[in-house]
Amino acid sequence: MQAATNLGMVAAVTSDPKAPPSPILSGPFLSGPVILAKGLTLALGEGEARVEILRGIDLQIGAGETVALLGPSGSGKSSLLAVLSGLERMSGGTLLVAGQDFAQLSEDGLAAARRGRIGIVLQAFHLLPTMTALENVATPLELAGADDAMDIARAQLEAVGLGHRLDHYPTQLSGGEQQRVAIARALAPAPRILFADEPTGNLDAANGAAVADLLFARADAAGATLVMVTHDEDLAHRCQRIVRLADGHIVSDDAPSGSAA
Numbered sequence: 001m002q003a004a005t006n007l008g009m010v011a012a013v014t015s016d017p018k019a020p021p022s023p024i025l026s027g028p029f030l031s032g033p034v035i036l037a038k039g040l041t042l043a044l045g046e047g048e049a050r051v052e053i054l055r056g057i058d059l060q061i062g063a064g065e066t067v068a069l070l071g072p073s074g075s076g077k078s079s080l081l082a083v084l085s086g087l088e089r090m091s092g093g094t095l096l097v098a099g100q101d102f103a104q105l106s107e108d109g110l111a112a113a114r115r116g117r118i119g120i121v122l123q124a125f126h127l128l129p130t131m132t133a134l135e136n137v138a139t140p141l142e143l144a145g146a147d148d149a150m151d152i153a154r155a156q157l158e159a160v161g162l163g164h165r166l167d168h169y170p171t172q173l174s175g176g177e178q179q180r181v182a183i184a185r186a187l188a189p190a191p192r193i194l195f196a197d198e199p200t201g202n203l204d205a206a207n208g209a210a211v212a213d214l215l216f217a218r219a220d221a222a223g224a225t226l227v228m229v230t231h232d233e234d235l236a237h238r239c240q241r242i243v244r245l246a247d248g249h250i251v252s253d254d255a256p257s258g259s260a261a
């Protein structure tokens, strides 16, 4: 535990992943939005090939909230997640994420803004095939200059139940195990926001349910805001809030029906 260098990391490493959600960390009242979008647009392509993908998104997300982005295929969910997480540059509007003004940043600037503040889990696990589970989690930390990267990576992998798979390569792991490595990697730098795009989309029902449980538990333990793209209504209803998209617009923004929130 001498590995822990800040409070966020202590919480991320020491909390029991099976513990119930902490009311202190999961309420929106930690507040001050961590994401603030106004009139956000994304258009790709030039001339006749130009496609307007996001057509004016207004969205505020508070610290510690869990938010599902739900909608039919092609509605712009992945595009919105890519813009909010700094993977794709917005075309217009205002966007503040974790205190950074994304409208002012270049692609390199966005990459720098992501580092340490934003964790991303995608449908395809995107692990490096030549690296072990431990190296996949530790390498981004090392590149970011952490001198205790191996200790943090080991603790994160133990927290997702993979303490016995540290030296396995991705091809030696099941899909569910690979996605658990990706979750450990995303949360290892103690990001303020965890973005996930169809995180259970490549998994069977049992593995998908286990990965979803871990995602909620680990984000909560880390005190991270969770923004998750899904087209799965049941998964979306586990979030405090459901934002529905259609054709590049937000069409509703509610707490799930039947939830106590």
Ligand SMILES: Nc1ncnc2c1ncn2[C@@H]1O[C@H](COP(=O)(O)OP(=O)(O)O)[C@@H](O)[C@H]1O
Binding pocket: 044, 045, 051, 053, 071, 072, 073, 074, 075, 076, 077, 078, 079, 080
């Ligand atoms: N690189 C791209 N160039 C042009 N159109 C794109 C590109 N990426 C996505 N789109 C289009 O943008 C729309 C939204 O896509 P996407 O965000 O992937 O939707 P979702 O995740 O909700 O299925 C779709 O109509 C898709 O075809």
Ligand SMILES: [Mg+2]
Binding pocket: 077, 078, 079
């Ligand atoms: Mg998508």
